[in-house]
Amino acid sequence: MPRHTPLLTAALACTLLLSGCADNTTSSTTADSKNVAHIKIPDKVKAGTSITIGAPDTQVALKLSGQIKKLPFKVKWANISGGPQCSEAFRAHSLDLCASAEIPSIHAHWTGLDTKLVAAEFRKDPLKHPVYELGIAPGAHIDTLADLRGKKIAYSPGQAQGALVLRILAKAGLTKKDVQLVELPSTGDVYPTALGSHQVDAAPLGGVNIKRYPAKYGKDGGKTIPHGLRDDPAHLWAPTASVSDPQKAAAIREFIKFWARSEMWIEQHPKEWIDGYYVKDQGLTRADGEYLVKQNGQVDIPDDWTPAIARQQKTVDLLAKETGQKKFDTGILFDRRYESVAADAIAKAGKP
Structure with missing residues (x-):
């Protein structure tokens, strides 16, 4: 989800989480941003591998689509998502993967938390369907x-x-x-x-x-x-320690495939999604669910992150200027070993 939960699930207030509130002063704890590109991800996940995931909407989608039992590894589901909650759990070493927008990863870097973005999702018509x-x-x-x-x-x-x-x-x-x-x-x-x-x-x-x-x-x-700006980036986000572990990295890769296919399932089954998620899980009215499906529009899961990284760099540069933080190369936040995983999974699923 990244496209759904942040709009509906309450996050912890910034006052409760220092790592999410770094706008006012220059940080001296910038993350080292370990390069993991050389770490090979195994072709298969070993039996017994377990990861903890905070993506409540994806959990519901996998249940509704009947895919949750097909995950080839163990998952501990955490009912959290969004920047502050994810950051807090990452710092506590209690979470391996989370759904959030792009800003939390930027602020994590500025507050000494080393993380990577492992999946990216946008809206096909972001100005017509703003977040x-x-x-x-x-x-x-x-x-x-x-x-x-x-x-x-x-x-x-x-x-x-x-x-x-x-x-x-x-x-x-x-x-x-x-x-x-x-x-x-x-x-x-x-x-x-x-x-x-x-x-x-x-x-x-x-x-x-x-x-x-x-x-x-x-x-x-x-x-x-309307503000007339793109505001649609959504990601799966992981602590660098998790993607540095070969078996966890493999499990995360497999989960990205399931996540991508679940996003397509949501798009292709709006009635089931409205009933199963917005109404039964989130407690919204059917009218609210129908509105959100229309408001979200169609998703775009690219196989090339270059444009997304360039857009995010502009955001980093602006935030650095306005908040006194140090500029950095945004590319270090993206684990490009996963770049085409989601798009490839969707393409493969669509073949007869």
Whole structure:
């Protein structure tokens, strides 16, 4: 999921996790970023190999599709996903693989946590199907991005929403000094409530909140506006220690294949996904599930990460400039031994 869970599952607040809140000062604990390219991944996973995975939506998809029993290794499922929770579990050496956006891996590097991205997923039409829209408080008088000057904006350091805010400001020709950033955790209904109560003037909203917020506050002038930026990167993310272990690396490779096929299954079985995940697992209404399926659009799982790495480099450069962190080569975060695994699995599954 990476395309589903972050929109629905509450993450720990940044105040609870130092590794996710590194925006304010320059870090002196930058990760060493071990090069694992030379480590050969075995062709097969040994019986008894076990890895712990935090990807709740993929777990549901594998159950619904009947594929979960076919995994050729043991899996301990952890009901966590997203940057702060994943980082905390990685530091505790209790997780081998997790679903998240791209920002957590950047901040992990800046706070001394060595990790690798092992799978990448995007949206085929990211501007038509954005992950977030910018929520506007009633009476804030914000109609364009330029109107953000001098306004209070919800900001979650170390997470995708926080990075998006900085990118939105850059697009509008603004910097952090031109606005008032209000640090708030991007969990549950925190952002919609902050907007409705005028605690902030603007905040990035995702998932069903894009639909619910204007429905609840629209009569008072609450609304959302598009930001016009790509905000769709989603990844499977692992601590470097796990992908350095040959057998765990092999298990992760096999899981990526199942993950990729499950993403295609979700796309091809929207009714089953709405019933089994959004309604039964997440407790949403059927209408909300139908909205999210439409909002997510179709997925793009590339076999070449070069464009994604280039886009992520631009994000790193911007974050470094705005937060005082040190620039680095984003390519070190991607374990390219896995680059074509997901796309190849999908291609192979589609052959008669």
